[in-house]
Amino acid sequence: MSSELKHASFMFIIGIAGGTGSGKTTVVRKLIERMPKGEVVVIPLDSYYNDSSHVPVAERQKINFDHPDAFEWPLLIQHLESLKQGRSVEQPIYDYITSSRQKETIHVEPREIIIVEGIMTLHNPELRNQLDLKVFVDADGDDRLIRVIKRDIVERGRTVDAVIDRYQKVLKPMHEQFIEPCKRYANVIIPQGGHNNAAINMMAKFIKQQLKEQ
Numbered sequence: 001m002s003s004e005l006k007h008a009s010f011m012f013i014i015g016i017a018g019g020t021g022s023g024k025t026t027v028v029r030k031l032i033e034r035m036p037k038g039e040v041v042v043i044p045l046d047s048y049y050n051d052s053s054h055v056p057v058a059e060r061q062k063i064n065f066d067h068p069d070a071f072e073w074p075l076l077i078q079h080l081e082s083l084k085q086g087r088s089v090e091q092p093i094y095d096y097i098t099s100s101r102q103k104e105t106i107h108v109e110p111r112e113i114i115i116v117e118g119i120m121t122l123h124n125p126e127l128r129n130q131l132d133l134k135v136f137v138d139a140d141g142d143d144r145l146i147r148v149i150k151r152d153i154v155e156r157g158r159t160v161d162a163v164i165d166r167y168q169k170v171l172k173p174m175h176e177q178f179i180e181p182c183k184r185y186a187n188v189i190i191p192q193g194g195h196n197n198a199a200i201n202m203m204a205k206f207i208k209q210q211l212k213e214q
Contacts, residue, residue, distance in 0.1 A: 010214050011084055012207060013114045013130055017121035017182055018137030019175045020066070021147030023193020027137050028117050030194060034204035041083075041111040045118020048076045049094045051101035060099035066119065066174035073124050076116075080130050083110045097157065112211060119175075122182035133207065136186035139193045141172070 014031075018024045032040050050072050052060050064070060079089040090105035121127065122134055145167055152158040158166075183189060190199045 010112050010211060011110065011114060012112060012132050012210055012214075013080065013084075013116065014133045014135060014207070015121040015127070015131040016115060016117045016135045016137060017119060017123075017179070017186070018190075018193070019139065019141075019144050019179050020119055020171055021144035021151065022137045022139040023147075023195070024117050024119075024137045026194025027135075027190060027200060028115055030197070030200050031115070031204055031207075034201070035113055035207070039112040040115060041108055041113070042115045042117060043076070043079070043091065043108070045071065045076070045116060045121055047092050047094055047106075048072050049101070051092075053098075053100040055099075057098075063099060064170060064174070066170055066178075068120055068123050068178060071120060071124075073127065077124075077126050077130065079108075080114070080116070080127075083108070083114060084130075086110050113207065119179055120182075122185045123178055128185055132210070133188070133203075134186050135188045135190060135203065136183050137193050138183070138189055138191045143193075 016024050016028060028042055032042070048071050049065060050070060052063060055063075075092075079091065082089050088107060088109045091108050093102040093104055093106060094100075095102050116127070116131070121131075122136065128134065145164075148167060148171065149160060149163045152163045153160065188199070188203055190196050190203075194200075
């Protein structure tokens with residue numbers, strides 16, 4: 001129990017947001033490389049998509065996964081509160097191919113540094129209140145589209161035409177309506193995504209200093 005309480009006392013929660021394909025995952029990876037080994041856990045916002053297993057398969061394809069209503073915010077916030085109190089949680093696993101939540105979960109233990117990463121991480125007010133550092137990863141729209149095409153073809157089995165059509169009809173308008181406005185909540189904006197090593201180094205130094213002071 002004392003170990004759990006120690007983790008809860010020294011917890012620093014970072015929220016990393018940004019458009020699809022902006023380089024958030026790269027920023028997270030490089031940040032972890034600069035942090036104390038074994039003291040960082042990543043909570044992907046994508047894991048908290050609403051469970052759509054009860055929805056007919058044909059209808060699941062119509063779900064807008066780039067809208068705030070697609071996420072189960074109460075569960076994510078509950079899990080963060082549990083981690084802050086020194087309790088472990090069972091993180092959901094979302095299957096992009098079937099658009100449903102898997103039966104398996106990922107066991108997550110409290111750590112000194114918690115990173116919540118996803119497109120809408122800075123959108124929800126309750127979630128923002130849980131964050132000690134709010135980060136927005138910025139990138140050019142064309143660069144993001146290229147990354148999305150490469151990722152969706154390889155990881156999600158989509159065609160180039162399908163990805164571009166989705167970008168024009170869903171990703172771009174949702175980005176402009178819900179994601180881009182979240183910049184105003186950020187403490188740190190990282191242009192050029194994961195390529196901006198100077199910004200990542202400064203952020204890592206700041207986080208280490210906060211942990212040292214605590």
